[in-house]
Amino acid sequence: MLTLTGSAAAATLLGVGSASAQPTPSKHMLLDTTDTEEVCHYVVEASEAIEVVPTDGNTVSTATDTRVEGDVDQGYVALRYDGWISTIEIDGRAYVRFGDSAEKLFPDTGRKVVVTSPTEVDYQFTATGDIERVEDGSRNAAETQNDSITENDDGTVTADGFTGNGYGDSFTVYGDVTEFTPLEGDYTITVDGQETTAYELTGQEPEQSKRLRIVSPTEIDYTFTVTGGAVRVEDGSKYEAETNNDTIEQNADGTYQVSGLTGNGYGDTFDLTGDVTAFSPMEGEFTLTLDGEEVSAYELTGEEPPAEDESAEDGPVIGGGEGYEHTVPESAADVVVSTKAQLNDALQSASAGDVVYVSGDADIYMGESEFSIPSGVTLASDRGIDGAAGGRLYTDRHPWPMLEAADDVRVTGLRIEGPRSDWYDRGVLEQGLTLSGSGCEVDNVEAYGWGWAAVRCQQSAHVHHSELHTNTEDGSGYGVATTSANDVLVEYNHFYDNRHSVESTGGDYTARYNHVTGKAISHVFDQHEPGGDRIEIYNNTVEVVDQDRKDKNAPAVAIRGVPSDGAYIHDNWFYNPEEPRSTPDGWTDEAIIQVHVDSWENVEFENNHYGSSEPSSDDVGCP
Known part of the structure; x- marks a missing residue:
């Protein structure tokens, strides 16, 4: 009889005999007979349970829940057990191993x-x-x-x-x-x-999560993409994310898209790993905090702000073109096209992240064709690079629209030409570029000759540093039509010879840092009845005064109805010398009017300059 105690049982060479009951420091036991030349007979019992792991050379003759018996010939007996080993009987020679030394020799059973x-x-x-x-x-x-x-x-x-x-x-x-x-x-x-x-x-270390909170005093529909992962924070607070409103979905490329709705002083909170690569809308009436520190959407995603940092020697390049910093060179293209067929094939094959490039010398007749730009794709040309005008897409027909953009599309550096070059009475209409998806960007584009609109926004969008002109039709004719979209930002554009530079039938938009010249056909910045939600118009310069088709001045701003949140008009330079009336009186010809009301309602204006003389402050008008 041989007694094994504690860790002394490990790696012990035993002869014939038995060991009395002893607790052991591990749940793994191994009888090793690889260095012997004789068959070894064994009996092992455990206090609670025992299991034999199949190995070469081991033959089990009897096995119950707590006892195994068999023979091993120059091999291993691998055992897992619960409780302690109560009996070991060995007829032959074997090393008995417990703990790590036993587990290392266990076969991999998966x-x-x-x-x-x-x-x-x-x-x-x-x-x-x-x-x-x-x-x-x-x-x-x-x-x-x-x-x-x-x-x-x-x-x-x-x-x-x-x-x-x-x-x-x-x-x-x-x-x-x-x-x-x-x-x-x-x-x-x-x-x-x-x-x-x-x-x-x-065996990896988890990346430290970051907590993102989105809060709005009004309302925001948002979407963002994160590379690692996202988890809703559901802590019962007014800033918790909600399963029914806030979704997390995995994209085909392994990233995650988070979409949600919040507002009225409430918010949504998420724990994130990895980087936030996209956020929509980039600007609006909301606040982002990352681990308690307030950040902008540009800081969150690492994108460059399109406005304040874009400056040439004498200030921002209003209308884009030469001097515009964020052009896309042909070397960044995934595919370069020069014909309509090539453009069609390239757009149908493109996926998020691709750049489809219209060659700078391309002159592509589109006819009635209506092409779709897939989500996340950039359609570009070389406007402004070494003085280039940009590749031209043009038609003398009436597409509706010529180009339609899905979510997160960028259109830049192109010329998009419609069939009109002068005033037309209302007839068959056409559209240039429709932004059907959210988070779209249009920059450094020249778009002109469209009866309904050069650029139409149906969701959140950013239209900037573009030249939008000669969009003239009775009852329409818009440089940018925001329709009833929310979170539309229109800035640093050069508008001329449009019926309205910016049109809206609802929702909210911001028009800032724009320069309006040329002829006035009607008022410049528009809001249809019932009045929309929130309109911000500031730091624009509007040179047009006389209406081209009527013997009166053209209002720079016309608010039809009552905005639910408000219209805020300030720090603009209006060449129209007529200041707003103390009480609105219909379709008059002052620089700012409100129609369909008997008194100013939810319209605020201050610090605007009226007349063609230079303002005393550099903070008034566009840069």
Whole structure:
């Protein structure tokens, strides 16, 4: 009889005999007979449970929940147990190992890795050993058509799958998991039934999360993209994100898109990992804080603000063209086109992040064609580069519209020409560029000759540093039509010979730092009845005075109806010398009028300069 005590049992060479009951420091035990030349008979009992892990050379003759008996011939007996070892009987010679020294020699029988999600997740992971699908017919069974397994050139194996809606995928994984993507998201990983994280599974350190809060005193629909992951903070406060309003979805490229709605002094809060690469709208009546520090959307995404930092020697380049800093060179293009067919093929094949470039010498007749620009694509040309005019897309027909942009599209450096060069009575209409998606940007563009509008915004948009002119038709004829969109920013543009430079039928817009010259056909900055939500018009210079088709002055601003939030008109230079009346009186000819009311309602104006003489302050008018 030989007694083993504590850690002395590890790596001990035993002869024939038995050991009395002893608690052990580990749940792994190994009988090693690889260095002996005789068959060893063994009996091992545990106080609670015992399990034999299959190995070469080991033959189990009897096995119960707490006792195993068998023979091993120049191999290992690998045992897992609960409680303590109560009996060891060995007929032969064997090393008895416990703890780490035993576990290191255990054969790899694989671990069951299960990925589940209440929503949807595209995942991929790589292991140093084999990966096998568990196809057991359960709701967490892996599927051949959705879940692929690939052997890599370096000997590793990668599983690539898709699951969700409360279902999952299961795999038997051998070796170590070295990579898992995404590292965070709306999913759960279990290994042999124990919940874990992708960081723990791969041995990586989790990236420190950042807390983003979005607050608005009015209302904001927002969307942003983050590279790592996003988790709603649901803490019961007035700034908590809500499952029903605020969604988190994984994109095909592994990033995450977060969309939400908040306002009226409330907010939404998220814990983020990775970088925020896009945010819409970039400007508006909202506040962002990152880990408690207030930031702008430009600072959050790392984008350059389009206004204050864009300056030539004598100030910002109003209307774009030569001197504009943020041109796109042809070298940045993914594809360069010179014909209508090439442009059509390129746009149909483009995906987010691509730059489709219209050659600077291209003159493309579009006819009645209506082309769509996919989300996230930039359509560019070389306007302003070494004095270039930019590639031209033109028509003598009536498309509606010639170009239609999806979410987060940028159109820059192009000339977009419609069929009109003079005043027309109302007839067949056409549109140049329609921004159907949110977060679109139009910059350094010359757009002209359109009966309805050169640029039409249907959601949040930024139209800047462009030359928008000769859009003339009775009852329409707009440089920028904001329709009823919210969060539209119109700045640093040169407008001339439009019926209205900016038109709105509702929603809200900001017009600032614009220069309006040429002929006046009607009022310049417009708001239709019932009056919209919020209109901000400031630091513009409007040189037009006389209406071209009527014997009266042209108002610079006409508010029809009553804005629900207000119209705020300040620090503008209006060449029209007539200051606003003390009480509105319909369609009069002062610089600022409000129509369909008997008194000023929700319209505020201050510090504007009237007349063609130079203002005393450099802070009045456009830069």
